[in-house]
Amino acid sequence: MGSLQLKSIRKAYGTHDVLKGIDLEVKDGEFVIFVGPSGCGKSTLLRSIAGLEDVTSGTVLINGQDVTVTPPAKRGIAMVFQSYALYPHLTVKDNMGLGLKQAGTPKDEIEARVDKASGMLSLGPYLARRPSELSGGQRQRVAIGRAIVREPALFLFDEPLSNLDAALRVQTRLEIARLHRSLKATMIYVTHDQVEAMTLADRIVVLNAGAIEQVGTPMELYNRPANVFVGSFIGSPQMNMIPGDRLGDREAKTIGVRPEHITLSREQGTWASKVVHVEHLGADTIIYLESDQTGLLTARLFGEHQYEPDEIVYATPDAGHMHRFDANDQAIRP
Numbered sequence: 341m342g343s344l345q346l347k348s349i350r351k352a353y354g355t356h357d358v359l360k361g362i363d364l365e366v367k368d369g370e371f372v373i374f375v376g377p378s379g380c381g382k383s384t385l386l387r388s389i390a391g392l393e394d395v396t397s398g399t400v401l402i403n404g405q406d407v408t409v410t411p412p413a414k415r416g417i418a419m420v421f422q423s424y425a426l427y428p429h430l431t432v433k434d435n436m437g438l439g440l441k442q443a444g445t446p447k448d449e450i451e452a453r454v455d456k457a458s459g460m461l462s463l464g465p466y467l468a469r470r471p472s473e474l475s476g477g478q479r480q481r482v483a484i485g486r487a488i489v490r491e492p493a494l495f496l497f498d499e500p501l502s503n504l505d506a507a508l509r510v511q512t513r514l515e516i517a518r519l520h521r522s523l524k525a526t527m528i529y530v531t532h533d534q535v536e537a538m539t540l541a542d543r544i545v546v547l548n549a550g551a552i553e554q555v556g557t558p559m560e561l562y563n564r565p566a567n568v569f570v571g572s573f574i575g576s577p578q579m580n581m582i583p584g585d586r587l588g589d590r591e592a593k594t595i596g597v598r599p600e601h602i603t604l605s606r607e608q609g610t611w612a613s614k615v616v617h618v619e620h621l622g623a624d625t626i627i628y629l630e631s632d633q634t635g636l637l638t639a640r641l642f643g644e645h646q647y648e649p650d651e652i653v654y655a656t657p658d659a660g661h662m663h664r665f666d667a668n669d670q671a672i673r674p
């Protein structure tokens with residue numbers, strides 16, 4: 341069981357407002373991910389939920405209980421850090437069981453929970469090893485195991501995969517998704533990585549300069565960004581943002597089109613464009629273009645395509661996937 345409510349959370353360091361009034365509700369069993377540019381306050385928000393930071397004002401409720409001034413150890417949370425934070429002199433088994441031992445849990449209960457968690461994480465063969473005898477991915481699994489055995493109300497993850505190489509990131513990401521399904525636990529997760537956010541989250545919270553820009557499912561954010569910031573932040577390569585007046589739209593200050601919603605033709609189309617650069621990614625081809633109407637434009641085509649720098653092509657946006665934004669950068673809804 342683990343629900344979370346944040347009410348008007350503010351955090352200032354001196355005169356610097358790092359969190360400017362955050363309101364959020366996380367339901368029991370939900371997987372919620374915080375994303376946003378560097379310095380926007382993601383880690384500060386996570387640490388405030390954990391109790392590792394005191395908030396300047398506002399209320400944190402876990403399972404309906406006000407824990408705003410409750411010390412971290414009494415909040416019923418477990419946190420997994422990027423740096424693993426394992427004790428080097430303890431074995432995997434003792435690292436995983438330490439928190440329970442300190443809490444006075446009976447020995448056979450500790451044994452049973454460590455056994456179960458190590459089974460879930462395929463750590464059985466490594467229980468007698470010390471952290472220095474493990475790979476980075478295995479160490480992170482131990483850190484996750486240490487969180488699982490505590491059976492917390494909330495799991496908090498602070499960029500847990502960012503020290504792992506690309507292949508291991510994918511593998512550990514899948515494990516975390518599987519764990520979320522099997523534990524049905526509430527998870528709150530901070531990441532820089534869009535793919536992690538899009539693939540793991542039930543809902544994504546997009547933060548910018550200490551405030552929430554939008555909260556929604558990955559597909560809501562992708563299909564219906566609330567504003568220019570979210571439109572640009574979610575999706576890679578970034579959404580093209582074209583001044584509305586250049587396209588003869590008087591109401592929209594900006595028109596957004598995702599690179600994957602542009603088609604190219606050598607014969608005909610909407611915007612006559614010059615090819616600037618082509619990137620062959622195997623599964624996709626990214627083509628950077630320039631046209632009088634749009635300025636710089638990025639197109640993403642499925643599969644392999646041969647275009648040469650300086651050649652003239654016609655780019656056509658998919659009319660069903662245009663995003664219109666007003667003078668305040670907010671989405672204009674039809």
Ligand SMILES: Nc1ncnc2c1ncn2[C@@H]1O[C@H](COP(=O)(O)OP(=O)(O)OP(=O)(O)O)[C@@H](O)[C@H]1O
Nearest residue numbers: 353356358376377378379380381382383384385532
């Ligand atoms: N102890 C501190 N004292 C003063 N300012 C701080 C302190 N901790 C964080 N900050 C500032 O608060 C802001 C938010 O920091 P935070 O670490 O929460 O950002 P973040 O979104 O997690 O960034 P990143 O993605 O780079 O980790 C930053 O401007 C940072 O410089």
